[in-house]
Amino acid sequence: MDKDGLVTQERASILPSQSRQFARNLRFDGEYVTSERCAEYDKHIQVSMLKDGSSIQEVVDAVQPTILLGVSGCRNIFTNEILASMSKYVDKPIVLALSNPTDKCECTPQAAYEATNGNIIYASGSPFAPVTDSNGKILMKQSQANNIFIYPGIGLGITATKSKCVSDGMFYAASCALAECVPPEALLYGSILPDIDNIREVSHKVATAVALRAVEEGLATETLPPYKDSWEQYINDIMWYPQYRP
Incomplete structure (x- = not known):
């Protein structure tokens, strides 16, 4: 979706190149159409109400998503009604309101x-x-x-091993290492990432995981x-520690 709503092939010719690949092809077979995204579950999604430019609310009601990813820079675009609708379709919806600064966030944690x-x-x-x-x-x-939770560790792991390239497996290893840094007590309060105060320990763990995967894949x-x-x-031993030298 973009600022004009659901992106479909209807306006593919006027879309910028980076958006064209996301344009949906709404093919109606009676009342239902099979979504490629859910093909592995053989799930059919009712989309008879959808058209180019359909609103987020309309898409949520038709597609019944489990996650909303916000990178729009549009303040409060994830309304209470949209969030409540998601709760009807999934026990614990995932909402990542990633736009910043604060006044451009798609929804506040309080509202969510x-x-x-x-x-x-x-x-x-x-x-x-x-x-x-x-x-x-x-x-x-x-x-x-x-991304501060990931990129310093990835860079350090690559530097340590002088890896030929950065593979998908190395990114996956980094994400798994990051997840392991979240203590159980933090999960109870809804945190899905470690505390920023522990960034050095997190970076060390991520870097180690990246280095080990580079070695395992023969890239080091x-x-x-x-x-x-x-x-x-x-x-x-090779981690950098900033020190003030008078």
Whole structure:
């Protein structure tokens, strides 16, 4: 979807090249059409109401998605009605409102929590205070989805191994390592990413995972130095620590 609504082949000729690949082909077979996205489940989605430019609300009601990804820069475009509709179709919808700064966020964590009665997995691109009740009790401590959790570790893992390239497997290893950094108690409050205060430890774990995957896939051109016991130790030793020198 873009600022004009659902993107279809109807206006493919006037779309910018980066958007053209996402234009949907609405082929109607009676009342239903099979969605390629859900082909593995042999699921049929009612789309008789959809047309080029259909609103987010219309698409949500027809497609019944499990996730909304916001990169629009349009403030509050994920309305309470849209979020409530998602809750009808999935027990715990995923909403990633990634636009920043704060005043361009697709929906606030407070609005998302209230619209879904707290049954939501939410992350934002901008920092927000935790969701609390009237007494100040924390109900949800949402995560800020920031690439700082990944790219320093990926860069360090590549540097350590002098990898020939960055593979999909290395990115996958990085994401798995990141997920392992979220403590169970944080999950209870709705966090899906670790605390930013632990970024150095997270980067070390991500870098180690990336290095090990590069070695496993035969992409590393640097071997572990003989005086080091493990990649984990080696990466710890080559991490940069900013120090003020008067």
